[in-house]
Amino acid sequence: MIKTFGAICIILGSSMIGILANKRLKNHVALLQDLIGVCQTLESEISSKLSPIRSALLNAASSLGNEESICTVFITHVLSEMNEKGPQHFSEIWLSSVDNKLDILSSREKNLVKELAMVLGGYGVEEQISAIKTVRDGLNRFMHAAEQEKMRSGRVYMTLGMALGLGVVIILI
Amino acid sequence: MDVVDLYKQRERYHSAANLLPQRLRSAALGVEDRIKYSAEEFRLRIGRRFSINCSKFEHEPSPPTTITSDDLNALLKIATDGSVHTAGESLKRGYVTAKGGNRIGVCGSAVVKNGEVSSIINLSSASLRIAREIKDIGKEIYEELAGEPFFPNLLIVSPPGVGKTTLLRDLVRLISDGGRRVAVADERNELSGMVGGIPGFDIGRCTDVLEGCSKPEAVLMLLRSMSPQVIVMDEITSPEDMEAMERAANCGVSLLATAHAYSIEDLSQRVYYRSVSRLFDRVVRISTVNGRRSYELSKLSDWKSASRCGGDD
Numbered sequence: 001m002i003k004t005f006g007a008i009c010i011i012l013g014s015s016m017i018g019i020l021a022n023k024r025l026k027n028h029v030a031l032l033q034d035l036i037g038v039c040q041t042l043e044s045e046i047s048s049k050l051s052p053i054r055s056a057l058l059n060a061a062s063s064l065g066n067e068e069s070i071c072t073v074f075i076t077h078v079l080s081e082m083n084e085k086g087p088q089h090f091s092e093i094w095l096s097s098v099d100n101k102l103d104i105l106s107s108r109e110k111n112l113v114k115e116l117a118m119v120l121g122g123y124g125v126e127e128q129i130s131a132i133k134t135v136r137d138g139l140n141r142f143m144h145a146a147e148q149e150k151m152r153s154g155r156v157y158m159t160l161g162m163a164l165g166l167g168v169v170i171i172l173i
Numbered sequence: 174m175d176v177v178d179l180y181k182q183r184e185r186y187h188s189a190a191n192l193l194p195q196r197l198r199s200a201a202l203g204v205e206d207r208i209k210y211s212a213e214e215f216r217l218r219i220g221r222r223f224s225i226n227c228s229k230f231e232h233e234p235s236p237p238t239t240i241t242s243d244d245l246n247a248l249l250k251i252a253t254d255g256s257v258h259t260a261g262e263s264l265k266r267g268y269v270t271a272k273g274g275n276r277i278g279v280c281g282s283a284v285v286k287n288g289e290v291s292s293i294i295n296l297s298s299a300s301l302r303i304a305r306e307i308k309d310i311g312k313e314i315y316e317e318l319a320g321e322p323f324f325p326n327l328l329i330v331s332p333p334g335v336g337k338t339t340l341l342r343d344l345v346r347l348i349s350d351g352g353r354r355v356a357v358a359d360e361r362n363e364l365s366g367m368v369g370g371i372p373g374f375d376i377g378r379c380t381d382v383l384e385g386c387s388k389p390e391a392v393l394m395l396l397r398s399m400s401p402q403v404i405v406m407d408e409i410t411s412p413e414d415m416e417a418m419e420r421a422a423n424c425g426v427s428l429l430a431t432a433h434a435y436s437i438e439d440l441s442q443r444v445y446y447r448s449v450s451r452l453f454d455r456v457v458r459i460s461t462v463n464g465r466r467s468y469e470l471s472k473l474s475d476w477k478s479a480s481r482c483g484g485d486d
Binding site for chain 1: 250255292
């Protein structure tokens with residue numbers, strides 16, 4: 001009885017590792033999708049309504065619809081830091097928030113998102129729009145790559161996790 | 174100024190100082206109260222010391238702080254809540270209106286596209302003008318004119334920096350609270366200090382403001398859309414401004430405006446003077462004697478004849 005229980009635990013545990021690895025890939029894709037959505041909202045808010053950064057970010061966050069998504073948490077963090085430190089520190093706030101709140105992204109992806117730090121809230125609307133477009137295009141490329149990675153490796157991770165558990169159980173028995 | 178005015182002036186000073194970057198803010202807030210009471214603007218010039226312009230002198234807060242380009246950029250960021258692009262149109266004209274009606278004038282390199290200034294970059298200096306709101310300074314003038322069935326066309330005249338806009342703002346409030354519909358063509362957003370649709374000053378309950386577009390254009394738009402009883406323009410500077418005011422007068426609207434002038438001779442040298450003398454019935458002349466402002470209301474015709482007799486300064 002105890003052996004069976006132990007075997008189930010080992011299989012469940014190793015399967016969980018596979019499931020988590022798969023979930024991480026899913027979250028990565030979802031985050032990139034959200035960031036692309038944020039870029040689209042920022043683009044339209046700034047170009048057509050000349051919205052201030054604060055309200056453009058708020059609208060971008062509310063358009064995501066999920067208060068607990070990594071992207072919403074990131075935007076909320078940026079806004080609260082702006083309140084605390086002042087709008088003049090926006091660039092530093094954006095950079096540190098990317099590092100602290102978007103840790104699921106690769107360093108290349110982070111560097112791309114960080115490019116907005118020096119541009120958002122600047123003088124020119126056209127410069128901001130063109131920078132946002134560049135970032136959005138880059139994120140699109142990263143998202144396609146992440147989707148392929150998810151399709152290729154997601155099931156493999158899950159299967160491997162379960163197989164690893166089974167293997168360990170067989171060896172132990 | 175009485176105690177209440179001094180208190181309000183200090184509050185206004187603090188509100189303007191809060192727009193400064195942290196290190197300048199500390200210096201500005203640390204000065205003596207007498208400086209705060211008489212302060213008119215903060216001056217920031219790259220490579221020079223931070224200074225406070227008072228009515229009769231310039232004060233450098235201690236310890237002396239040398240201005241850098243980061244200070245000017247931070248000032249703009251704070252004034253626009255981190256969104257300089259929202260002030261793009263006014264920046265083209267060299268200023269930004271911040272919370273509380275405080276106005277920041279900027280200098281730097283103008284970028285010209287298609288023959289027009291499209292923006293100002295590489296800022297070299299800025300002046301943060303402390304908004305002043307002194308209520309009831311126009312009460313006596315208002316009471317003298319309010320009884321008339323048709324509010325007379327009134328021109329406020331003084332040299333720069335003496336308080337034309339402050340008086341104009343108070344008259345707008347009094348006329349508006351008195352029940353007349355007032356429309357303000359506020360090109361530089363100085364009169365209303367509007368931020369996000371909310372006026373930074375008390376401009377009365379029946380006041381409509383159109384800010385950001387040229388004064389003649391604003392006057393015509395206001396005439397068409399808001400059916401005002403009194404139309405207000407701060408600083409008549411061109412024949413086009415006068416033309417727009419003339420149109421308003423022809424529609425049966427009362428006029429309230431200001432103009433820079435040291436004397437009637439000075440005013441009469443302006444290209445638009447002929448229209449001024451035809452359109453306006455009354456003139457308020459502001460002068461400063463021993464640091465105190467005095468307001469003298471007269472008929473324009475009296476002023477002209479006094480001037481001809483050599484009675485004008």
